[in-house]
Amino acid sequence: MTTVYDILFFFPNYLIIKPGLFCWTVITYPFTVIAQQLGLVAKTKKIKTNKQEQQQQELLEEDPLVTREIPAKQPTPPSDTEDYDEQTEFLKQQTIIANTIKSPTSTSKYLIPPPQRLYPLSRNPERRRRKKILILDLDETLIHSLSKGSPRSFTSSHSKMIEITLNNISSLYYVHKRPYCDYFLQEISKWFELQIFTASVKEYADPIINWLESDLIDSRKQKHKYTSAEDMPFSPKVFTKRYYRNDCTYRPGVGYIKDLSKFIKDEELKNVLILDNSPISYSLHEQNAVTIEGWVNDQTDRDLLNLLPMLHSLSLCIDVRFILGLKSGEKLFEM
Known part of the structure; x- marks a missing residue:
């Protein structure tokens, strides 16, 4: 079938x-x-x-007569959320163990908090704010001097003979201004509080500083047609403070070092710059230093003029060290 x-x-x-x-x-x-x-x-x-x-x-x-084994219920598979939570917890435990056993990496010392910003939110030039301090060197930065009768003497329209008396002994010096010195001082005095820090003795430095100051005040009078110092709306003093050789720290075999922390608090150094031609002078404050080549007799020199744009920018920043410190590379991050 x-x-x-x-x-x-x-x-x-x-x-x-x-x-x-x-x-x-x-x-x-x-x-x-x-x-x-x-x-x-x-x-x-x-x-x-x-x-x-x-x-x-x-x-x-x-x-009721047959006894059978009731099949066990299959466990419900874990949801995606529960699985994710278990993985997260596992990773946390592994991280804790790793941090306990392993040493920190050598690069961790560079993870320092950077400044919130380099310049303030408002850069309105008309807004009055406290001026930063610019400390100026004297010899071979602003001027160069030669004793009378020196074979290296040269004539210049920006020179002056000054009598220096030291230990009751008088000496005559020809003092020559660096090119654009007067214009440089006139411009930076608008942006900074100016101070002088020289490794020279007081008896030598004061007559030169007085000469620079008087020439600058005279140019202001002529520009604004003031008849006397009383008529001027600003202080007749250009340099608010003067520091001399006895204010320096002398190290045998090294020379005179200008230690700014002796006169300025550490928290205020962010508002201080020093302009000097000698790296030894600012060796303790490299992040506050503006370098310049030493000047002797080059009448075509323009270094002071070329520094003006940078100095104007530094006068507006929050902390000068975060900008000037960039020239030191990694040293900045090892602080």
Whole structure:
């Protein structure tokens, strides 16, 4: 009987039914995939599975004579959130262990907090603010002097003969101003509080400083047509303080060092600059120093003039050390 049945349905089965099912599967395959991605098929299968399990459970409970082992419920898989929390906790523990065992990296010393900003939010030139201090060197920075009769003496329109008395002995010196010295002092006096710090003795320095100061005041009088010092709206003193050789720190074999911390508090050094041609002089305060080449007799020198744009910018910044310290490279970050 089975053989006759197989013979009768062989041709219809393989020529009509199975090809038809195959074509139906091919046609409906894209729709099946879309339904699976949307979760429609999965939900249907889950519903059928849950119903079958529920029916089996009811049959087991209704049969009082048969003792069967009730299948254990499958544990629900952890959600993505729980899995993420476990990974985070694991990483935290590993980090704590690593920090306890390992030593800090050598580069950690460079991770210092930088300044919030280099310049204030308002740079309005008309807004009055406290001036920064600019400390000026004298010899070979602003002037150059030669004793009378020296073979290196030269004539200059910006020169003056000054008598120096030291230990009751008088000497005559020709003092020559560096090119653009007067204009330089006139401009920077608008931006800074000016001070002089020289490694020379007081008896030698004071007459020269007085000469520079008097020439600058005279030029102000002529410019604004003031008849006397009382008529001027500003102080007749150009240099607010003067420091001499006895204010320096002498180191044998090195020379005279200008230690600004003896006169200025550490927290105020951010507002202080020193202009000097000798690196030894500012060796304790390299981050406050503006360097300049020493001058002797070059009448084409323009170094003072070239410094004006930079000095004007420094007069507006918050901390001069964060800008001047850049020339030191990595040394700045090792503070």
